[in-house]
Amino acid sequence: MVTDVGHAQRVIIGTRDEESSGGVLTEVGLVTWRSLVKLTRTPVLLFFSLFMPLIWLVMFSQTFGTVFSSATSGGLPGGPAATPLPYDYVAVLLPGITVMTAIQSASQSGFGMVADLESGFMDKFFVAPIRRSSVLAGKLLADGLRMAAQAGIILGIAAILTLFGWRIPFATGVMGAVLIMLLAAAFGVAFSGLSNTVALRTKNTESTMMVSFSLTFPLLFLSTAMLPKALLPSWVQSFSTVNPVSYMADAARALILTGFDWTAIGNAFLAILAFGIVLNGLAIMAFRAQGK
Amino acid sequence: MSAAVTLRPEAKKKAAMSRASKDSVIDVQHLVKVYGGRGQEEIKAVNDVSFSVGEGEFFGFLGPNGAGKTTVIRIITTLLAKTSGSVHVAGLDVERDGLDIRRMIGYTGQSIGVDGELTGRENLWLIGRLYHMPNSLVDERVEELLEVLQLKDAADRRAYTYSGGMRRRLDLGAGLVHHPRVLFLDEPTTGLDPQTRAAVWEYLRRLHREEKMTIFLTTQYMEEADQLCQRIAIIDLGKIVAEGSPAELKAAIGADIITVRITRDEAFEQSRNRALEIARTVSGVSRASIFDEGVSAYTADGGATLLEVLRRLDAEKVPVHQVALAHPTLDEVFLQHTGRQMRVEEVKPMSRSFGRRRR
Numbered sequence: 001m002v003t004d005v006g007h008a009q010r011v012i013i014g015t016r017d018e019e020s021s022g023g024v025l026t027e028v029g030l031v032t033w034r035s036l037v038k039l040t041r042t043p044v045l046l047f048f049s050l051f052m053p054l055i056w057l058v059m060f061s062q063t064f065g066t067v068f069s070s071a072t073s074g075g076l077p078g079g080p081a082a083t084p085l086p087y088d089y090v091a092v093l094l095p096g097i098t099v100m101t102a103i104q105s106a107s108q109s110g111f112g113m114v115a116d117l118e119s120g121f122m123d124k125f126f127v128a129p130i131r132r133s134s135v136l137a138g139k140l141l142a143d144g145l146r147m148a149a150q151a152g153i154i155l156g157i158a159a160i161l162t163l164f165g166w167r168i169p170f171a172t173g174v175m176g177a178v179l180i181m182l183l184a185a186a187f188g189v190a191f192s193g194l195s196n197t198v199a200l201r202t203k204n205t206e207s208t209m210m211v212s213f214s215l216t217f218p219l220l221f222l223s224t225a226m227l228p229k230a231l232l233p234s235w236v237q238s239f240s241t242v243n244p245v246s247y248m249a250d251a252a253r254a255l256i257l258t259g260f261d262w263t264a265i266g267n268a269f270l271a272i273l274a275f276g277i278v279l280n281g282l283a284i285m286a287f288r289a290q291g292k
Numbered sequence: 293m294s295a296a297v298t299l300r301p302e303a304k305k306k307a308a309m310s311r312a313s314k315d316s317v318i319d320v321q322h323l324v325k326v327y328g329g330r331g332q333e334e335i336k337a338v339n340d341v342s343f344s345v346g347e348g349e350f351f352g353f354l355g356p357n358g359a360g361k362t363t364v365i366r367i368i369t370t371l372l373a374k375t376s377g378s379v380h381v382a383g384l385d386v387e388r389d390g391l392d393i394r395r396m397i398g399y400t401g402q403s404i405g406v407d408g409e410l411t412g413r414e415n416l417w418l419i420g421r422l423y424h425m426p427n428s429l430v431d432e433r434v435e436e437l438l439e440v441l442q443l444k445d446a447a448d449r450r451a452y453t454y455s456g457g458m459r460r461r462l463d464l465g466a467g468l469v470h471h472p473r474v475l476f477l478d479e480p481t482t483g484l485d486p487q488t489r490a491a492v493w494e495y496l497r498r499l500h501r502e503e504k505m506t507i508f509l510t511t512q513y514m515e516e517a518d519q520l521c522q523r524i525a526i527i528d529l530g531k532i533v534a535e536g537s538p539a540e541l542k543a544a545i546g547a548d549i550i551t552v553r554i555t556r557d558e559a560f561e562q563s564r565n566r567a568l569e570i571a572r573t574v575s576g577v578s579r580a581s582i583f584d585e586g587v588s589a590y591t592a593d594g595g596a597t598l599l600e601v602l603r604r605l606d607a608e609k610v611p612v613h614q615v616a617l618a619h620p621t622l623d624e625v626f627l628q629h630t631g632r633q634m635r636v637e638e639v640k641p642m643s644r645s646f647g648r649r650r651r
Contacts, residue, residue, distance in 0.1 A: 030418060034407065037409070119405055
């Protein structure tokens with residue numbers, strides 16, 4: 001064997017890796033750090049990602065609020081009769097808006113992927129001695145944190161609106177809000193599997209945008225995100241039972257209107273887990289296939 | 293301490309078992325890469341390419357766009373899967389031991405992969421940390437590189453504010469943070485202005501000379517290959533057409549080139565034909581041909597033959613505008629092996645699909 005002082009530094013690097021136990025966590029953490037730094041460097045994007053949902057929250061609740069109250073003046077169909085609801089439509093809509101925000105952010109998850117593939121930055125990750133799964137995991141973790149933060153901001157703004165007479169019960173308080181943030185993050189991360197799969201397979205921002213956006217509205221409106229199930233036409237009701245958006249919306253709505261409905265919360269996480277595994281499984285396959 | 297300590301025990305075993313020769317750091321045998329298939333048209337981007345690069349060697353892949361340079365470099369750096377053949381880096385197999393190979397190599401791609409939202413310092417730091425280097429060592433290396441690459445003043449500015457040359461230098465730095473044993477550079481100076489190009493060349497020479505780094509470079513610039521590389525493989529249409537040191541390759545042409553430009557007047561065509569006839573009859577001229585401005589003649593001894601050619605042209609009153617004597621360049625080498633003039637294209641193709649951007 002050759003003794004070579006010039007290689008001493010390489011030796012340090014090589015062995016250090018084997019000693020460190022937190023290797024994978026470091027890798028994931030670094031990728032997450034990078035995504036979050038990028039996010040904070042472009043606050044304008046964060047602002048506009050919240051702009052639309054907030055417009056929706058205000059406009060929709062105002063426009064459809066009166067329709068909703070007259071439709072429910074005799075109580076919800078099938079519910080206890082003749083008592084006007086103790087909350088405004090905005091309280092019904094709020095969980096839907098948190099889902100909508102998560103879906104919107106999830107749709108954009110693949111954009112960053114396309115950008116990194118195009119710029120050649122992804123090569124830096126691929127040529128580094130790290131696991132490819134760390135790259136995807138780190139990105140998803142950053143996405144999840146961003147989605148949780150967005151849900152938190154929306155809930156916070158809604159809480160401020162209650163000071164101006166908007167009737168939103170917030171039945172489970174801060175704990176419930178944290179749970180909604182968690183749900184939104186989990187839902188968003190699960191759904192971003194679709195955007196990332198399309199992004200990795202097409203390497204094209206337009207295609208990624210089209211696929212995601214064309215699914216967003218059907219998924220939202222054919223679910224209980226905008227209206228409680230009792231007010232939906234029967235065919236939409238049937239579809240909504242297989243739409244994961246409904247489970248997320250129902251759990252979040254219960255947390256705001258009534259209390260900790262653990263069945264709904266459990267169902268929501270199960271639904272998220274199920275379609276999250278499928279969509280992200282596809283994304284992982286697409287990611288592994290890069291360069292193959 | 294030994295260099296082999298960088299490898300994990302099982303990798304060491306594999307390295308020992310490998311049939312790759314002991315001295316070669318990069319060993320490529322009968323490499324084939326076919327794109328497409330499954331309904332698409334098949335394109336053989338790399339067609340039975342074999343070569344090896346020794347420890348500490350500065351090796352260049354020279355060829356035009358679409359020759360297969362990028363494909364080969366991406367396969368060796370584990371970024372792209374091969375179709376068939378064997379590829380070893382330091383005795384490790386690219387398919388089985390990708391992680392171990394990536395630990396010891398640095399790579400700078402054709403497209404500049406720096407993150408514009410991060411500062412120069414952060415870009416380098418992130419890459420260094422991805423190699424699991426301890427924080428203090430990363431900081432040290434990053435400062436060192438910023439200094440050497442003359443990016444110190446701009447270190448805390450976001451990379452999108454950088455000029456093309458600065459981005460290229462930063463990208464080069466990202467391939468060096470972990471002090472790789474083998475450095476892969478895919479057209480490192482394409483699109484750079486002459487000063488920056490010279491600076492990058494100087495830095496690469498230093499890396500090679502002082503740090504004994506093995507460097508594998510692809511380029512479409514004859515001059516770059518000539519200036520930097522100890523050994524060159526000329527690649528065209530997926531095949532290696534010639535291999536050797538720049539001097540060897542040029543010597544193989546075995547000729548100096550005399551270029552005679554004829555005065556542009558009404559009798560130009562006639563004069564040029566006359567000059568061609570004369571050149572052909574001068575003893576020592578092995579081959580002569582016309583080109584748009586005059587005549588070029590190949591000869592083993594340029595100095596002596598030039599004089600004779602001039603005497604004869606003068607005696608026959610052929611109006612000579614300019615005469616030049618040149619030693620063969622890699623341009624002639626390329627022309628001889630491919631039958632084509634090498635054209636440098638700076639324009640990037642529209643299709644940017646990953647992994648098969650360029651072949």
